[in-house]
Amino acid sequence: MRTVTVVGASLSGLYAARELRSQGFDGRLVIVGDEPHRPYDRPPLSKDFLTGRASEDHLALTDDEETTGLDAEWLLGKRARGLDARGRTVLLDDGRTVSTDGVVIATGASARRLPGSSLTGVHTLRTLDDARALRDELGGGPRQVVVIGGGFIGAETASSCAALGHTVTVVEAAPLPLVPHLGAEMAAVCAALHRRGEVDLVTGTGVAGLRGTAAVTGVALSDGRVLPADTVIVGIGATPNTAWLAGSTLALHDGVLCDDGCVTALPQVVAVGDVARVGGTRAEHWTSATEQPRVAVANLLAGRTLQTVGSLPYFWSDQYGARIQFAGRRQDGDTVRIAEGELADGAPAEGGFLALYERDGRTTAVLSVDRPRPFMRARRELVRGGSRPQPAAL
Amino acid sequence: MIPVCRFEDLPEGESVRVGTTPPIAVFRTEDGELYAIDDTCTHQDASLSEGWLEGCLVECPLHAASFDLRTGQPTCLPARRPVRTHRVSVDDGTIHVHVAAEEGTAA
Ligand SMILES: Cc1cc2nc3c(=O)[nH]c(=O)nc-3n(C[C@H](O)[C@H](O)[C@H](O)COP(=O)(O)OP(=O)(O)OC[C@H]3O[C@@H](n4cnc5c(N)ncnc54)[C@H](O)[C@@H]3O)c2cc1C
Ligand code: FES
Numbered sequence: 001m002r003t004v005t006v007v008g009a010s011l012s013g014l015y016a017a018r019e020l021r022s023q024g025f026d027g028r029l030v031i032v033g034d035e036p037h038r039p040y041d042r043p044p045l046s047k048d049f050l051t052g053r054a055s056e057d058h059l060a061l062t063d064d065e066e067t068t069g070l071d072a073e074w075l076l077g078k079r080a081r082g083l084d085a086r087g088r089t090v091l092l093d094d095g096r097t098v099s100t101d102g103v104v105i106a107t108g109a110s111a112r113r114l115p116g117s118s119l120t121g122v123h124t125l126r127t128l129d130d131a132r133a134l135r136d137e138l139g140g141g142p143r144q145v146v147v148i149g150g151g152f153i154g155a156e157t158a159s160s161c162a163a164l165g166h167t168v169t170v171v172e173a174a175p176l177p178l179v180p181h182l183g184a185e186m187a188a189v190c191a192a193l194h195r196r197g198e199v200d201l202v203t204g205t206g207v208a209g210l211r212g213t214a215a216v217t218g219v220a221l222s223d224g225r226v227l228p229a230d231t232v233i234v235g236i237g238a239t240p241n242t243a244w245l246a247g248s249t250l251a252l253h254d255g256v257l258c259d260d261g262c263v264t265a266l267p268q269v270v271a272v273g274d275v276a277r278v279g280g281t282r283a284e285h286w287t288s289a290t291e292q293p294r295v296a297v298a299n300l301l302a303g304r305t306l307q308t309v310g311s312l313p314y315f316w317s318d319q320y321g322a323r324i325q326f327a328g329r330r331q332d333g334d335t336v337r338i339a340e341g342e343l344a345d346g347a348p349a350e351g352g353f354l355a356l357y358e359r360d361g362r363t364t365a366v367l368s369v370d371r372p373r374p375f376m377r378a379r380r381e382l383v384r385g386g387s388r389p390q391p392a393a394l
Numbered sequence: 395m396i397p398v399c400r401f402e403d404l405p406e407g408e409s410v411r412v413g414t415t416p417p418i419a420v421f422r423t424e425d426g427e428l429y430a431i432d433d434t435c436t437h438q439d440a441s442l443s444e445g446w447l448e449g450c451l452v453e454c455p456l457h458a459a460s461f462d463l464r465t466g467q468p469t470c471l472p473a474r475r476p477v478r479t480h481r482v483s484v485d486d487g488t489i490h491v492h493v494a495a496e497e498g499t500a501a
Binding site: 018043048318373375 | 439440441
């Protein structure tokens, strides 16, 4: 391979570029990214960056020394808008084309929006530019904040807004937030953390629309209520950035379909990170985006799937001074057992807890709040226990 | 020189966090060696005293960066900057940390 093009200049794209070089690829490396910024880390955007504890310097994923060592052509501020049928030409929005022998698709996901989101005061939180705009607005005195969506990003944003002294309400359409991630029992426990920040959680009601003419003034709920608001943050999930691949021969279905080695239908095209549906699942976790590139690049350079991504899903979330960590694959019907620590009034007690998800006497997943050490031990045991060979069909 | 704890109160393979500013983590490895480094991971916000100790390496509990206790250098991503190391001594059965000057390997 003489040229490899990485499309998407963020977490998984950067890790792929690093892997290409460390696995011996010494040809031309082109990195295309539509954001004007060098790769930066997103998790702090809803946490320490929003509260002002972390500056933009803290977000940088790489530095000049490493960038020089990577010896790549960075095409930043350029959007890829097509990939030809053979996967040999990447078309850019300025009309240029990049001829390439291999492609790493690392275009991530974009925040889902609501109709009416062009009103001032309505935000999403996915990019540095999003976070800057929100941070500036929150710095201008106390505001009535409504966060739409009680998922992890919504909850973290609500927590940060509350820490900054704003009045915050979270609206969640489902009867409980976080159920798909944590199961109902533990979702209720983690959702109870909102009480620590004196944040109201309104559940079981959708949003009918946003109110306001130029600036947002409120959020109309489907039960008829209107919550007054001068800042609205829409945190209703993300959709994978696959639109630019519409004219390619790749299979797209809520992500780029690939085998469990991140290889698409074309052997010289691999996909990693939030955009990749690897062996049937699409993770939106930082750790997957940093682990998949090793395997994807090995397979890309080999021209076929030699390795598969076997790692256990892991994510964390920081909210209301608590650190939530989760690892494993839970299923509905798993029983949950608090193995360490306890709950207080349905919420994590001071000092946190460790919970094990179990099925047929085996641990399937582990959750902790403020118990990093026992969590690490349990996660390692889970990895060991689950390291028996996976059927090839997965 | 900051007293940490009695030597026998820090078993092999264990660590303890000292509430200095910035906090310091003291480790006693399986080989019985004592090491002290800055407790806060140079990547983001996690306490290395809660990390996974293996030989002379400690793995961060948040995103698995690993640091060499002898040098403070990260051995893998996502950390790219070292933590400061501090000298440890045992005097009359008590572990002490000699806090390194702010410069040196400070991140
Ligand atoms: C606010 C926030 C908080 C988070 N917190 C956590 C957390 O606590 N724990 C956790 O595990 N995960 C967290 N995540 C998720 C984590 O950040 C993602 O999993 C990770 O960013 C995925 O990396 P990626 O490189 O695959 O995609 P992305 O980070 O989405 O990057 C994709 C890049 O490709 C660019 N791009 C898209 N289309 C094109 C195109 N056509 N041409 C060129 N470039 C393109 C995008 O602009 C972007 O720069 C959080 C995410 C957000 C937004
Ligand atoms: S905080 Fe230590 S590796 Fe991220």
